[in-house]
Amino acid sequence: MTRLIAAEILKLRTTRTFYGFLATIVGLTLLVVILTLAFLDPDDVRDEDVGSLLTSGSLTGILILVLGVIGMSGEHRHNTISSTLLAAPDRLRVIGAKAVAYALAGMVLAAAAFLITAAIVYPTLAVLDVDAGPSAGRLAELFFGGLLYAAISGALGVGIGAVVPNQVAALLGAVIVIFVVDPLLITLAPDVGRYTVSSSGFSLADGDEGGGDADSLSPVAGGLVYLGWALAFLGAGWALLARREIV
Amino acid sequence: MLYQCEGVAQIVIDSLTKRFGSTVAVDDLSFAVEPGTVVGFLGPNGAGKTTTLRALLGLVRPDSGTATIDGRSYAQLPDPLETVGAVLERSAFHPGRSGRNHLRVLATAAGLPGSRADELLTLVGLADARDKRVGGYSLGMRQRLALATALLGDPQVLVLDEPANGLDPLGIRWLRDFLRARAAEGRSVLVSSHVLAEVEQTVDTVVMVARGRLVAESSLEELRTRASAGAGAVKLRSPQAPRLAQLLGERGARVVQDGGDTMLLAGTTSEMVGDLAASHRIPVYELTTEGQGLEEIFLSLTADQAAP
Numbered sequence: 001m002t003r004l005i006a007a008e009i010l011k012l013r014t015t016r017t018f019y020g021f022l023a024t025i026v027g028l029t030l031l032v033v034i035l036t037l038a039f040l041d042p043d044d045v046r047d048e049d050v051g052s053l054l055t056s057g058s059l060t061g062i063l064i065l066v067l068g069v070i071g072m073s074g075e076h077r078h079n080t081i082s083s084t085l086l087a088a089p090d091r092l093r094v095i096g097a098k099a100v101a102y103a104l105a106g107m108v109l110a111a112a113a114f115l116i117t118a119a120i121v122y123p124t125l126a127v128l129d130v131d132a133g134p135s136a137g138r139l140a141e142l143f144f145g146g147l148l149y150a151a152i153s154g155a156l157g158v159g160i161g162a163v164v165p166n167q168v169a170a171l172l173g174a175v176i177v178i179f180v181v182d183p184l185l186i187t188l189a190p191d192v193g194r195y196t197v198s199s200s201g202f203s204l205a206d207g208d209e210g211g212g213d214a215d216s217l218s219p220v221a222g223g224l225v226y227l228g229w230a231l232a233f234l235g236a237g238w239a240l241l242a243r244r245e246i247v
Numbered sequence: 248m249l250y251q252c253e254g255v256a257q258i259v260i261d262s263l264t265k266r267f268g269s270t271v272a273v274d275d276l277s278f279a280v281e282p283g284t285v286v287g288f289l290g291p292n293g294a295g296k297t298t299t300l301r302a303l304l305g306l307v308r309p310d311s312g313t314a315t316i317d318g319r320s321y322a323q324l325p326d327p328l329e330t331v332g333a334v335l336e337r338s339a340f341h342p343g344r345s346g347r348n349h350l351r352v353l354a355t356a357a358g359l360p361g362s363r364a365d366e367l368l369t370l371v372g373l374a375d376a377r378d379k380r381v382g383g384y385s386l387g388m389r390q391r392l393a394l395a396t397a398l399l400g401d402p403q404v405l406v407l408d409e410p411a412n413g414l415d416p417l418g419i420r421w422l423r424d425f426l427r428a429r430a431a432e433g434r435s436v437l438v439s440s441h442v443l444a445e446v447e448q449t450v451d452t453v454v455m456v457a458r459g460r461l462v463a464e465s466s467l468e469e470l471r472t473r474a475s476a477g478a479g480a481v482k483l484r485s486p487q488a489p490r491l492a493q494l495l496g497e498r499g500a501r502v503v504q505d506g507g508d509t510m511l512l513a514g515t516t517s518e519m520v521g522d523l524a525a526s527h528r529i530p531v532y533e534l535t536t537e538g539q540g541l542e543e544i545f546l547s548l549t550a551d552q553a554a555p
Binding site for chain 1: 335340358
């Protein structure tokens with residue numbers, strides 16, 4: 001299993017896709033942080049405002065999910081699934097290794113985004129003479145919550161790509177669910193909406209224990225639900241791949 | 248029918264049947280590949296060759312029968328890439344990854360040293376293009392990379408699906424030499440093609456299929472003997488062709504085409520015509536055997552089955 005994970009990580013490292021996503025995530029993070037800081041009123045900055053700035057990771061998580069979808073569905077698109085399965089005929093191990101690899105990649109991307117944000121935010125606040133920010137404990141909570149969210153997002157993307165091997169359909173489906181279906185459910189039926197893919201994921205990423213939106217799940221509950229979504233898609237993806245004829 | 252063969256690195260297809268919906272792609276097919284031999288797996292497009300090979304490689308599930316390597320299904324092989332190397336008909340490369348990295352990925356997955364990538368790229372003549380992205384490779388370069396992929400684990404068995412597809416004559420010659428060299432190393436090679444001429448100079452044995460069924464299995468030598476025995480006609484050009492034809496007619500030959508000085512004769516051989524002409528001092532300007540070649544035999548064996 002270890003060598004399969006290593007092979008999946010090598011796959012990620014040896015095309016431009018991963019670096020493209022890294023550049024996109026870093027660029028978008030910088031854009032959000034710089035724009036937020038530019039319009040910041042130094043006299044009205046609360047601890048949670050700085051925390052929110054540091055957890056602009058929701059978008060990062062979505063991009064990592066998309067990376068996972070591309071990674072798995074790309075195996076079918078480029079027919080590399082044939083050579084992958086020739087090297088490792090056990091299809092459960094193939095899906096498992098890819099999920100772990102994309103979870104790790106997600107954590108690397110999320111850590112990069114968090115550290116870059118922190119490296120800009122704290123010196124800027126110091127220059128502005130703003131003495132606000134989350135406590136060390138809260139900071140750790142935000143950091144590790146973000147990493148966990150990114151890891152599950154990567155694995156979930158792999159699961160979605162395994163269930164829907166057509167890359168365009170998989171990406172389109174994921175975008176529609178995250179940006180249309182889930183928000184509609186959250187708005188129209190909050191009791192159901194908070195269990196959706198995006199809502200449960202955001203609950204984990206925000207890490208706002210007890211103080212968040214009343215309609216949202218707690219970070220732990222959100223994390224468990226989000227993990228459940230990932231496992232459900234990975235399980236379904238494995239079941240489908242196990243039956244799929246590679247012709 | 249189960250074939251019993253001794254030795255290692257043996258492929259056995261036993262009563263294999265595979266359907267896709269109402270289409271029977273492979274129909275009760277059985278044959279074996281002896282260790283150290285090169286077997287041509289021949290048949291027209293849609294004959295079931297690719298499906299058979301993919302069943303052997305565990306990529307499609309047979310409805311019945313088995314396809315095994317050394318008595319095991321592909322999924323049961325402990326180190327598959329070190330047992331079987333495969334070239335599939337559809338290329339299986341990420342266009343954005345270099346040839347070297349393609350090999351490194353698979354070597355890593357199989358627990359093989361990454362240095363194999365460079366060794367094999369040199370072997371197949373792609374050392375200079377190793378860091379170029381596969382999307383920029385020509386068809387011939389992709390086929391070479393596919394062969395390098397197949398050899399990654401230094402396997403005893405090679406399964407190649409239409410490896411000559413798209414290759415120019417130089418590439419086909421290179422492939423032929425390459426396969427013969429691998430067979431000389433004691434490897435078993437099962438190579439499919441829909442064109443006999445592509446593999447004619449490479450294979451020891453041919454397995455011919457049409458509409459998923461076995462239509463012939465014989466050594467190339469037997470096939471050549473059959474082709475020679477079934478020589479259809481002798482082309483003769485002589486100023487005394489009618490007289491020679493008459494003499495030959497007395498010995499069982501018959502004229503198929505009469506062009507005056509040029510005739511096509513059946514039921515005889517070039518040796519008989521030559522001897523008879525010499526003994527009667529009849530000048531002969533041209534004497535050729537319009538024999539039924541291997542290709543004609545291949546076509547005649549598969550034509551009936553292949554007809555829609």
